């Protein structure tokens with residue numbers, strides 16, 4: 001079992017850490033390997049001093065700001081890096097964490113930072129890479145700074161994903177915008193040079209005017225107009241990340257940032273897919289078409305999104321001039337379909353049927369029901385949280401074509417999808433079946 005303890009960084013800075021080190025529990029500051037905390041800029045009391053954590057060879061390579069200079073010794077040992085994944089226990093975050101462990105040869109330590117730590121982190125402690133679980137909140141600057149201190153690369157995927165009115169607009173802003181600001185400032189203060197941010201297609205659209213974005217790319221002109229707190233927050237956060245590119249970090253070198261924009265992610269762990277499956281089971285195996293089949297909604301497999309993060313993080317240093325300050329849509333071989341038809345690729349083989357070649361209800365009635373749901377949510381808020389899937393915003397997103405067609409990630413950092421459409425489909429079907437049966 002992991003041992004929970006408090007870690008102090010830079011005097012007053014504190015974050016709740018659950019240390020999980022390959023094969024055993026790590027208790028920094030308690031006399032185990034890697035001990036040696038120091039307080040002071042960029043360091044955590046109770047954590048190993050940076051140079052000690054990097055090992056003797058790496059320690060001899062110099063200060064944090066110099067760690068990846070050209071001409072450095074290029075042995076695998078000299079290249080061992082500390083990665084931090086914020087939101088590492090979320091749907092995407094877990095895939096990023098596992099992908100890093102499987103596919104990042106230079107990984108020396110992986111810090112997983114999340115408000116809610118998953119029990120599955122336990123199983124990672126048997127591997128060769130040191131995995132450090134950190135329970136913390138991105139809105140708490142001192143917790144973020146403590147987690148970032150000494151990391152070489154940050155993948156910032158933590159976010160409050162809420163388009164259903166569960167959280168207040170203020171909370172969404174606090175987590176997504178202030179949280180991102182805290183991550184950037186922590187990088188600057190502690191000398192972390194490489195930051196990959198999980199943005200969203202919603203930074204672009206669909207816009208409030210319902211304009212289609214048909215197989216567009218990063219350069220497609222589109223009127224991005226947001227009103228909903230979630231896309232507003234993602235757009236602001238993305239801008240912060242891109243504007244931070246080139247800022248001088250502690251040690252004098254420039255920060256290199258980029259933002260990845262997934263469309264609708266699907267795959268193992270996708271809660272909305274599971275909810276649709278359970279709803280279909282409750283309805284005797286039927287789902288009812290609400291959106292015309294002609295409305296294309298972009299989807300991308302979670303394993304490929306995770307792979308894109310790992311590759312982008314890896315290549316940011318070598319291709320800083322090209323990639324710094326850039327945005328990349330996440331894409332793969334998933335077919336262009338409507339939201340519902342796409343879901344049926346998985347729910348169909350699990351025994352559900354989508355009724356109707358056309359929407360069963362007229363669109364004006366859906367608009368009315370969505371507005372009614374919004375009104376009910378507002379009226380009931382003092383008593384109970386009423387947050388159905390259908391509201392004016394989700395209806396507009398589902399009912400507006402938004403698909404991407406680009407190869408920018410391939411051109412800039414050699415991304416090719418790791419999972420074919422067939423693999424992605426099979427893996428998702430197996431997960432839906434398992435998730436559905438565990439719900440019975």
Ligand SMILES: NC(=O)c1ccc[n+]([C@@H]2O[C@H](COP(=O)([O-])OP(=O)(O)OC[C@H]3O[C@@H](n4cnc5c(N)ncnc54)[C@H](O)[C@@H]3O)[C@@H](O)[C@H]2O)c1
Pocket residue numbers: 086087088089090091092093113114115116136137138139157158159160161175179198199200201234261262263264265266
């Ligand atoms: N799911 C999608 O279709 C999709 C599409 C595009 C972009 N994104 C983006 O991808 C990222 C991950 O989304 P997801 O679908 O995995 O969501 P998720 O809710 O499953 O994961 C988010 C994680 O962030 C953590 N988190 C939330 N608030 C936090 C806080 N204050 N401090 C620390 N951790 C906090 C959560 O505990 C969770 O583990 C988000 O930034 C989201 O905006 C998601």
Ligand SMILES: C[C@@H](CO)CCC[C@@H](C)[C@H]1CC[C@H]2[C@@H]3[C@H](O)C=C4C[C@@H](O)CC[C@]4(C)[C@H]3CC[C@]12C
Pocket residue numbers: 161163199200201202263264265272290291297339340389390393394395397398
């Ligand atoms: C009208 C309903 C009839 O079946 C269907 C409602 C579906 C909606 C709940 C979802 C349709 C599109 C989804 C969003 C999209 O895939 C992209 C997103 C971006 C990401 O950053 C967060 C999640 C989401 C907003 C996603 C949320 C659910 C939908 C609105």
